[in-house]
Every structure is written in structure tokens, then in C-alpha cells.
Amino acid sequence: xxxxxxxxxxxxxxxxxxxxxxxxxxxxxxxxxxxxxxxxxxxxxxxxxxxxxxxxxxxxxxxxxxxxxxxxxxxxxxxxxxxxxxxxxxxxxxxxxxxxxxxxxxxxxxxxxxxxxxxxxxxxxxxxxxxxxxxxxxxxxxxxxxxxxxxxxxxxxxxxxxxxxxxxxxxxxxxxxxxxxxxxxxxxxxxxxxxxxxxxxxxxxxxxxxxxxxxxxxxxxxxxxxxxxxxxxxxxxxxxxxxxxxxxxxxxxxxxxxxxxxxxxxxxxxxxxxxxxxxxxxxxxxxxxxxxxxxxxxxxxxxxxxxxxx
Amino acid sequence: xxxxxxxxxxxxxxxxxxxxxxxxxxxxxxxxxxxxxxxxxxxxxxxxxxxxxxxxxxxxxxxxxxxxxxxxxxxxxxxxxxxxxxxxxxxxxxxxxxxxxxxxxxxxxxxxxxxxxxxxxxxxxxxxxxxxxxxxxxxxxx
Numbered sequence: 494x495x496x497x498x499x500x501x502x503x504x505x506x507x508x509x510x511x512x513x514x515x516x517x518x519x520x521x522x523x524x525x526x527x528x529x530x531x532x533x534x535x536x537x538x539x540x541x542x543x544x545x546x547x548x549x550x551x552x553x554x555x556x557x558x559x560x561x562x563x564x565x566x567x568x569x570x571x572x573x574x575x576x577x578x579x580x581x582x583x584x585x586x587x588x589x590x591x592x593x594x595x596x597x598x599x600x601x602x603x604x605x606x607x608x609x610x611x612x613x614x615x616x617x618x619x620x621x622x623x624x625x626x627x628x629x630x631x632x633x634x635x636x637x638x639x640x641x642x643x644x645x646x647x648x649x650x651x652x653x654x655x656x657x658x659x660x661x662x663x664x665x666x667x668x669x670x671x672x673x674x675x676x677x678x679x680x681x682x683x684x685x686x687x688x689x690x691x692x693x694x695x696x697x698x699x700x701x702x703x704x705x706x707x708x709x710x711x712x713x714x715x716x717x718x719x720x721x722x723x724x725x726x727x728x729x730x731x732x733x734x735x736x737x738x739x740x741x742x743x744x745x746x747x748x749x750x751x752x753x754x755x756x757x758x759x760x761x762x763x764x765x766x767x768x769x770x771x772x773x774x775x776x777x778x779x780x781x782x783x784x785x786x787x788x789x790x791x792x793x794x795x796x797x798x799x800x801x802x803x
Numbered sequence: 804x805x806x807x808x809x810x811x812x813x814x815x816x817x818x819x820x821x822x823x824x825x826x827x828x829x830x831x832x833x834x835x836x837x838x839x840x841x842x843x844x845x846x847x848x849x850x851x852x853x854x855x856x857x858x859x860x861x862x863x864x865x866x867x868x869x870x871x872x873x874x875x876x877x878x879x880x881x882x883x884x885x886x887x888x889x890x891x892x893x894x895x896x897x898x899x900x901x902x903x904x905x906x907x908x909x910x911x912x913x914x915x916x917x918x919x920x921x922x923x924x925x926x927x928x929x930x931x932x933x934x935x936x937x938x939x940x941x942x943x944x945x
Contacts, residue, residue, distance in 0.1 A: 576916050597912040599937025603919065618910045620938055685941070689927075 495793055496605040498614040500626040500663045508630070508663075515631050515781070515788035517798070522555060525787065528796045529558035535588035536562030537580065537604075538615070539571055539595040544757065545615050545624070548779070549592045552786035556796075561588060578607040585609035590794055592624075593617075611793040619655050625756055626659040627789060628782035633713055635781065636752050636774060642669030644710055648737055649717035649762055651676040656756045657717055658686050665696050672698040673707045677736045679729075680719070704737050708747040714739075716755045716762055716775075740764040744772065754778050813838075813860040815881040815888075816871070821845055823875065824855035830870055830903060836861065869897035873904075873933075898925050900933070904942055911938040 496502070503511065518525050534553040536546050541564060550560045563569040571580065577595070581604040584591055592613040593601045598620035605612040616622040634640050645664060647657050651674055661682070664670050672691070674682050681700060691698050701707055708714070716739060724730040739753065744767055755763060755775040767773050790796075819827060824842045827833075833840050839860040848854040859865060863882060871878060872894040880892040905921045906913045913919050913935070922936040933942045 576918070577912065578916065578918070595912070596910070597915060597938075598908065598910050598940075599912040599935070600916075602937050603912050603916060617912075618938070620910075 529556035
């Protein structure tokens with residue numbers, strides 16, 4: 494039985510198969526409308542995350558399956574003090590696969606140790622959010638037709654943003670990748686990511702505070718939100734939250750085939766006027782998230798592709 | 804100079820960094836042993852200047868070599884039979900250690916889940932880096 498706890502749990506080849514399947518689903522979602530008939534997905538959300546939960550639920554419903562679960566720990570037995578290990582053993586009797594979001598890092602790993610069904614990490618604290626990474630890879634691949642040989646600009650909060658760290662890790666496995674890391678001084682990529690990933694794998698990268706000057710060289714610009722909840726000081730948050738605002742004037746400096754991604758929700762780091770730009774792909778990215786999760790659920794449940802209609 | 808009697812059968816943990824013998828005594832749970840245990844602090848050493856030594860009148864099975872290797876892999880173990888050293892063992896960094904150190908990350912699942920083993924994995928032997936199996940936080944308390 495396979496689980497999906499870390500973006501690197503799958504080899505490049507395995508990941509490529511999941512992305513191929515997701516791409517097939519994207520082209521013809523109707524064909525997959527009954528592959529999971531009779532199957533149930535449990536969404537175990539110990540902290541609220543409406544977007545991710547709905548994306549998982551939409552994915553399972555699109556496959557013909559059904560969903561059950563809880564949207565926050567207040568309405569689950571966790572409020573009574575039940576352990577993760579016991580909860581997953583119980584849920585294994587109710588469902589065929591589980592997606593778990595938990596504020597504590599490593600909780601999905603613990604669940605996987607005791608589970609009788611595949612466990613998907615739907616985000617654990619500041620640690621991993623592998624289905625977001627899968628979503629990002631699918632979006633980039635479907636827009637650019639490849640995952641290697643490109644320059645990726647990551648902009649905003651590169652210190653606390655786990656999606657950024659996971660994406661760097663995942664993309665570093667492809668050839669010809671180069672990163673431009675754009676952030677305020679205090680929100681730079683942590684040293685361990687630089688040392689353990691970029692320098693260890695000899696990936697070219699450049700750190701800068703200047704978004705405008707970086708735009709012309711980028712193939713993808715991945716914007717992130719400065720997250721209020723990561724700061725101890727409100728003053729520090731207010732000082733940094735408007736560091737980078739992408740607007741139409743800045744987009745004019747970018748190449749015509751540079752796409753803008755964002756894990757959402759955004760606050761004001763992408764001006765709404767940019768939404769009309771055909772290079773703004775963050776809502777397309779949300780759609781890709783559903784296809785990526787459909788492909789992942791099918792893979793972990795071992796569901797076969799339906800025959801192509803003749 | 805202090806003399807501690809010669810041991811007939813047992814093990815000697817030698818080349819312990821001066822001042823570390825008591826923490827090794829604690830980590831190895833030597834207080835729970837029934838046999839004789841001698842701790843010698845600040846013994847003279849040509850190689851180290853000063854060193855600590857622990858003598859245990861018992862077999863090698865009494866000592867968790869993974870724990871010892873984690874604490875200090877430069878410690879040597881002499882196995883004594885009939886008053887003579889019959890074997891010298893050196894230690895290496897263990898790949899995995901269980902319930903020796905605890906994860907200090909307040910966001911780690913081990914901070915709330917009951918009954919979980921605290922497991923650390925050697926991720927970078929060159930820099931002797933151990934990371935929590937669950938949250939992957941680096942252990943900084945060495």
C-alpha cells in the first residue's frame with residue numbers, strides 16, 4: 494500500500510505517470526466520471542482549510558466516489574483527546590482512502606503507520622503540502638510542455654512558505670532548472686534549503702530583492718502571500734506585507750510566455766487588474782489541483798483508466 | 804593517583820571526554836544495573852589530556868551501542884576476560900536512534916501524540932546531522 498506524505502515519495506518516473514494521468518483527465522474529465530464508483534474518501538481536517546478540502550472532495554466526486562469526514566478538530570473525536578493513531582484505525586473501517594490536514598508536523602506520517610488505507614498528506618503545519626506541489630508541477634508542465642530547462646522566479650515570503658520549499662525540492666530533480674529567489678532580506682529562503690537542496694545538487698540560483706529587474710529572464714513567476722499567522726510581531730508583518738505587488742506595469746516587463754502562478758489565497762500581492770492578463774494562471778492552477786488530486790486518488794487506489802471511447 | 808581495582812570480566816568504556824561520564828551513565832541507564840559500575844573522572848590520558856572511564860562488571864549486552872555511538876563515537880570499548888583485554892571495539896554513528904533524545908519542535912506531532920517513539924534518523928553523516936523521523940526538524944542539542 495502506498496501513501497503520499499512527501500512530494501519526493503514518488504520517483505521522477507512515478508511522478509511523471511501521475512502527471513500523465515492528470516493530463517489525460519484534464520483533456521477529458523467526463524471519461525473518468527465513474528472510475529471510483531462505490532469508493533469513499535475520508536477528509537480528516539484537524540484545522541480548517543476550505544480550499545484544499547473542497548479540492549479533494551471535488552476530485553473524489555468527479556471520479557464517481559463519495560466523501561465523508563470532518564472540517565475541523567472541534568467537530569471530531571480529536572476534541573475528546575483521541576490520538577491520530579486511533580482515529581486512522583477507525584477511519585480505515587469506514588473509507589477506502591484518507592486525506593489528512595493537521596497542524597502538527599508529521600501527523601500524516603503517524604497516521605500512515607497505523608492505517609489500513611492509503612493516506613494523503615493534505616498539509617501538516619509548516620512541514621509539507623505535497624498535493625500543492627503536485628498541482629504546481631502539473632500546472633507548469635501543462636503550460637510549458639516540460640518541467641526542465643527553465644528559469645523559475647519565486648517571489649514573496651520564501652522563508653515560511655512551505656509550498657516554495659517543496660517546489661524547489663521537487664523541481665530540483667529536473668535538468669536545466671534555474672531559480673531566481675526574490676524576497677525581502679528577512680524572508681529569504683532558509684539556509685537549509687539552500688545548502689541541502691540547491692548547493693547539494695549544484696542547482697544554479699540567484700537571490701535578489703528586485704522583482705522588476707528579474708522579470709525579463711523568467712519562464713514562470715510563482716508569487717506567494719506574506720502570511721500574517723507566521724509573524725510574532727504585527728508591526729513586522731505590516732512592514733513586509735506590501736513588499737511585492739505585481740501589477741500591469743510590472744507585467745509589461747515580463748516575457749509574453751511567462752506565466753504567473755500563486756498557491757492562493759492572495760491578499761494584495763497580485764493586483765486584480767492582472768487577472769485579465771492571459772499569463773495570469775492562478776485560477777487555472779486551482780483547476781489543475783483537482784485533476785492532480787483525481788490522478789493521485791486513482792493511483793493510490795490502483796484504479797484503472799476507463800477504456801477510450803471508439 | 805587513584806587506583807581502581809583491576810576487573811576480571813567486564814567492559815571498559817574508554818576515551819570518554821572529561822566530564823561526560825555522568826551523562827553517559829544516565830543515557831545508558833547504568834543506574835538500573837545490579838552489577839558493579841565504576842566511574843573514573845579526569846583520568847590522565849596521553850591522547851586527550853584528561854578523560855573519563857566507566858568500568859562495568861558485566862557483558863556487552865548491558866550497553867546500547869547505538870546510544871553510545873550517538874553520544875560520542877570516539878569512545879572505545881574494551882572487553883575484559885580473565886583480567887586481560889580480549890577485544891577492542893570502536894563505535895560508529897548509528898543510522899537511527901529511538902527514545903534517546905526528544906524532538907524539541909513544538910509543532911511536531913510527538914509533542915501531543917501519546918505512546919509514540921521518539922525516532923531520529925542520521926541524514927548527513929559528514930555533519931553528524933540527525934532529523935526527527937516525523938517532522939524532519941534538525942536536532943540541535945548535540
